[in-house]
Amino acid sequence: MKKHSSMRRTFAVLLIIGLVSAMFMALPVFAGSDGTEKSAQTIFGLEDLEGKIVGVQTGTTGDIYISDDAELKLKGVERYNTGFEAVQALSQNKIDAVVIDDQPAQAFVAQMNGLTILDTEYVKEDYAMAVQKGNTELLGKLNEAIAALQENGTLQTIVDYYIDHSGEGYSSPKGAEHPNGKLVMATNAEFPPYEYYDDNNEIVGIDADLAMAIGDYLGYEVEISDMKFDSIITSVATGKAQFGMAGLTVTEEREQSIDFTNPYYTGKQVVIVRKSAGAQRETIIDRFKRNFVQAGRWKMLLSGLGVTLVITLFSTLFGVLIGFVVAIIRSTHDKTGGLRILNIIAQVYTTVIRGTPTVVQLLIIYYVVFASVNIPKIIVAVIAFSMNSGAYISEIIRSGIMSIDEGQFEAGRSLGFNYAQTMRYFILPQALKNVIPALGNEFITLLKETSISGYIAINDMTKVGDVIRSRTYDAFMPLVTVALVYLLLVFIFARLWGVLEGRLRRNG
Amino acid sequence: MAENLFNKPLIRVENLFKIFGENDTKKPTVNAIDNVSLEINRGDVMVIIGPSGSGKSTFLRSLNLLEQPSSGHIYVNDVDITDKNVDIDKHRQKMGMVFQHFNLFPHLTILRNLTIGPEKLQGRSIKDAEREGMELLERVGLADKARSYPNQLSGGQKQRIAIVRSLAMHPDIMLFDEPTSALDPEMVGEVLEIMKDLARSGMTMVCVTHEMGFAREVGTRILFMENGRVTADGAPDEFFNNPSNPRLRDFLSKVLQ
Numbered sequence: 001m002k003k004h005s006s007m008r009r010t011f012a013v014l015l016i017i018g019l020v021s022a023m024f025m026a027l028p029v030f031a032g033s034d035g036t037e038k039s040a041q042t043i044f045g046l047e048d049l050e051g052k053i054v055g056v057q058t059g060t061t062g063d064i065y066i067s068d069d070a071e072l073k074l075k076g077v078e079r080y081n082t083g084f085e086a087v088q089a090l091s092q093n094k095i096d097a098v099v100i101d102d103q104p105a106q107a108f109v110a111q112m113n114g115l116t117i118l119d120t121e122y123v124k125e126d127y128a129m130a131v132q133k134g135n136t137e138l139l140g141k142l143n144e145a146i147a148a149l150q151e152n153g154t155l156q157t158i159v160d161y162y163i164d165h166s167g168e169g170y171s172s173p174k175g176a177e178h179p180n181g182k183l184v185m186a187t188n189a190e191f192p193p194y195e196y197y198d199d200n201n202e203i204v205g206i207d208a209d210l211a212m213a214i215g216d217y218l219g220y221e222v223e224i225s226d227m228k229f230d231s232i233i234t235s236v237a238t239g240k241a242q243f244g245m246a247g248l249t250v251t252e253e254r255e256q257s258i259d260f261t262n263p264y265y266t267g268k269q270v271v272i273v274r275k276s277a278g279a280q281r282e283t284i285i286d287r288f289k290r291n292f293v294q295a296g297r298w299k300m301l302l303s304g305l306g307v308t309l310v311i312t313l314f315s316t317l318f319g320v321l322i323g324f325v326v327a328i329i330r331s332t333h334d335k336t337g338g339l340r341i342l343n344i345i346a347q348v349y350t351t352v353i354r355g356t357p358t359v360v361q362l363l364i365i366y367y368v369v370f371a372s373v374n375i376p377k378i379i380v381a382v383i384a385f386s387m388n389s390g391a392y393i394s395e396i397i398r399s400g401i402m403s404i405d406e407g408q409f410e411a412g413r414s415l416g417f418n419y420a421q422t423m424r425y426f427i428l429p430q431a432l433k434n435v436i437p438a439l440g441n442e443f444i445t446l447l448k449e450t451s452i453s454g455y456i457a458i459n460d461m462t463k464v465g466d467v468i469r470s471r472t473y474d475a476f477m478p479l480v481t482v483a484l485v486y487l488l489l490v491f492i493f494a495r496l497w498g499v500l501e502g503r504l505r506r507n508g
Numbered sequence: 509m510a511e512n513l514f515n516k517p518l519i520r521v522e523n524l525f526k527i528f529g530e531n532d533t534k535k536p537t538v539n540a541i542d543n544v545s546l547e548i549n550r551g552d553v554m555v556i557i558g559p560s561g562s563g564k565s566t567f568l569r570s571l572n573l574l575e576q577p578s579s580g581h582i583y584v585n586d587v588d589i590t591d592k593n594v595d596i597d598k599h600r601q602k603m604g605m606v607f608q609h610f611n612l613f614p615h616l617t618i619l620r621n622l623t624i625g626p627e628k629l630q631g632r633s634i635k636d637a638e639r640e641g642m643e644l645l646e647r648v649g650l651a652d653k654a655r656s657y658p659n660q661l662s663g664g665q666k667q668r669i670a671i672v673r674s675l676a677m678h679p680d681i682m683l684f685d686e687p688t689s690a691l692d693p694e695m696v697g698e699v700l701e702i703m704k705d706l707a708r709s710g711m712t713m714v715c716v717t718h719e720m721g722f723a724r725e726v727g728t729r730i731l732f733m734e735n736g737r738v739t740a741d742g743a744p745d746e747f748f749n750n751p752s753n754p755r756l757r758d759f760l761s762k763v764l765q
Binding site: 405410412430 | 597602603605615
C-alpha cells in the first residue's frame with residue numbers, strides 16, 4: 001500500500017517536470033514569432049547608433065573601443081561572455097547592434113537569418129600573439145616564425161582556407177618533429193573563423209592552424225587550452241599558458257601585463273544590426289537532432305555529465321573529510337578549551353571560505369595557488385570544491401555535535417570513556433544522524449555549484465551545453481537540456497537520500 | 509580482600525572548594541562547595557539532602573570530577589584523583605553514576621547500552637558482556653527490553669536501565685544525582701526498589717535525593733548541605749528524630765509535610 005502511493009508520488013513529480021519542460025519548449029516559438037514582426041532595419045550607419053544599446057564580448061577590442069567612445073552617444077553597452085551571446089541577444093531584439101571582429105561577424109550573419117553588417121567598419125586593428133612579459137626568448141622565436149610563415153605563404157594558405165573556403169588549408173608536414181617540448185596556447189574557441197570547435201570536437205581556425213604551423217616550424221608541440229576570453233591574458237601572464245592567441249588586438253592596457261609579437265593579421269571591427277524578419281522554423285525534433293544528434297554531440301554532453309559527476313563525488317568525499325576534521329577541532333575547543341591554535345586556523349578557514357564567492361575561490365586556486373604547478377584542471381576543481389564544501393560541511397557537523405545533549409557527554413565520561421572515545425561511540429553517531437538531511441542538501445548545492453568549472457576551462461556539463469550552443473546557434477535546446485539533466489540528477493539523489501534517511505530513522 | 513583495605517575509607521575528601529565565577533571579575537564569586545572535608549567508608553549509604561542551590565549536586569559531581577574542583581583533594585583508595593597525572597578515566601570506571609535525566613544512549617539498544625562499557629573499556633568479550641548484561645536486565649525485570657531502544661521505554665524503565673548500565677562496570681561506588689526527580693510519581697517506587705536492593709547488597713552509595721522515606725529506610729548516614737557547606741552529618745535516627753540544627757529542622761518540616 002505504502003509502496004504504491006510513493007510510486008504514484010514519483011510519477012506525479014515526473015509528470016510535473018515533463019509538463020514544465022514542455023512549456024519551456026513551447027515558449028521560444030512564441031517569443032520568436034512575436035519578436036520577428038517588429039524587427040526591420042533601422043540602423044544604416046554609425047551615426048544611427050545614437051541612443052541605441054550596443055552589445056560586445058567582454059574584454060574584446062570592440063569592448064575596449066566602444067566603452068571609451070563618447071562620439072557615438074550610445075544609450076548603453078551590454079557585455080556578453082561570447083560574441084555569439086551578443087549576436088543572439090541582437091536577433092532577439094534585446095539590443096540594437098553588436099560590435100565584433102569582421103571574420104566572426106561574417107560567420108554569424110551567414111548562419112543566422114535577419115542580420116546584416118554595416119558597410120562602414122568601426123575600427124581596424126592588428127592581431128598579435130601574447131607571451132609572458134620578459135620572455136624575450138619565446139617572443140623572438142615567435143616573431144621569427146611569423147615572419148617566415150608570412151614569407152613562404154603558409155599564413156595566406158590558412159587565411160584563404162578559412163575565409164574564402166579555398167585551398168587545402170594547413171596540415172602538419174609528414175614526419176614533423178617536436179623536439180623542443182610543448183607550448184600551451186590559451187584561446188577562447190568561440191570565435192570563428194579564428195578559433196572554434198569543428199564537428200569533430202577539435203579546435204580549429206586561423207589562429208589554431210597558424211599556431212600549429214608555428215609549432216611545426218619551431219619544433220614545438222602545441223596544446224590548445226580553451227577558456228573565457230578575459231582569462232587568456234591572465235593565463236599567459238601567470239605562465240599557465242606559454243602564449244595567447246585569440247584575435248588579440250595590441251592595446252596599451254594589455255601591454256602592461258604581457259608582451260605582444262609582431263602582428264600576424266589585420267582585422268576589422270564591424271557593426272552587426274538587424275535587417276528583417278526571418279526566424280527559421282523547425283520542429284522541436286529537428287531542433288533536438290540538430291543540437292544533439294548531429295556530429296554526435298550527445299557524446300559531448302555525456303562526457304560533460306561524467307566530468308560533473310566526478311568533480312561532485314570526489315569533492316563531496318574530501319569535503320566531508322575536511323568538514324569532519326574541522327568540526328572535531330572546533331567542537332573540541334568549545335568543549336575542552338584545547339587545540340587553541342588549530343581552532344584559530346579552522347575559524348579563519350571557515351570565515352574566508354564562507355565569506356568569498358566560490359567562483360573567486362576556484363579562480364584563485366587555479367591562477368594563484370597553482371599558478372606555476374602543472375596539474376590537471378579537474379584536480380584543481382576537486383581541490384577548490386572540496387575546500388569550499390568542507391567549510392559548510394564543518395558547520396553542519398559542528399551544529400550536529402552541539403545539538404547533542406551535554407548529558408550524553410557526561411554519561412560517556414562517567415562510565416570511564418575518554419574524550420575521544422566518548423565522541424566516537426556516543427556523540428558523533430548521534431550527531432551525524434541528525435545532520436543527514438543537511439548533508440544531502442549540501443551535496444545538491446555542490447552538484448549545481450560545479451557548473452562554474454567552465455571558468456577554468458573544464459568541460460563539465462554546463463560548459464558543454466555552452467559549447468553546443470556556440471556551434472548550433474541555439475541557446476534554448478542545449479541550456480534547457482542541461483538544466484533538465486541537473487534537475488533529474490537532483491531528483492534521483494533526493495529520492496535515494498530520502499530512503500537512507502528513512503532507514504536511519506527507523507533504527508532508533 | 510585484605511582486612512586493612514576495609515578499615516580505610518574508600519573516599520576521603522579534603523578541604524574541597526568549588527568556586528564559580530573565578531575568572532569573571534564582573535560578577536561576584538559563588539562558593540558552590542565551601543571547604544568540605546569528609547570520608548566515605550565501604551558499605552556506606554550516604555544520602556545528601558538540602559535546599560536547592562546548596563551545592564549537593566556539585567559536590568556529588570565533583571567526586572568523579574565531572575565538576576573540576578577549584579581546590580582541595582579527593583582520595584579514592586588513597587589515590588589523589590585531583591592530581592593531573594592520575595588517569596581519571598580509570599577511576600571513573602569504578603565510580604558508577606546515575607543522572608536525573610537518565611542519559612541513556614538513544615542510538616544503541618538497551619543491551620548495547622549495558623555492554624559497550626565492559627567491552628570497550630574492560631576488554632571483555634561481547635559474549636561475556638552480553639551474558640552479564642542479560643543477568644542485570646533480569647535483575648531489574650527488563651530482560652524483554654534487551655533489543656529495544658531507549659525511546660521505547662518509560663522514565664522509570666530508563667532509570668532502571670541507567671542503574672544497571674553503571675553496575676555492568678562492577679563499580680566500587682555508585683553516585684546518584686537526584687535519580688527520581690524527573691520521574692512521574694507512579695514510577696518513583698520501581699526505581700527506589702532497585703536502589704534499596706542495591707544498598708542491602710552492600711554497595712557503597714552516595715545519593716542526592718529529596719526522597720526522605722528512602723533516606724530514612726536505607727541511609728546509613730545523612731548529610732545536610734547549605735550554601736556549599738555540610739552543616740549536619742549523622743545517622744538517620746538522630747538526624748530525623750532529633751535535629752539540633754535549626755535550619756535542618758526548618759528544612760525537614762517543609763519536606764516532611
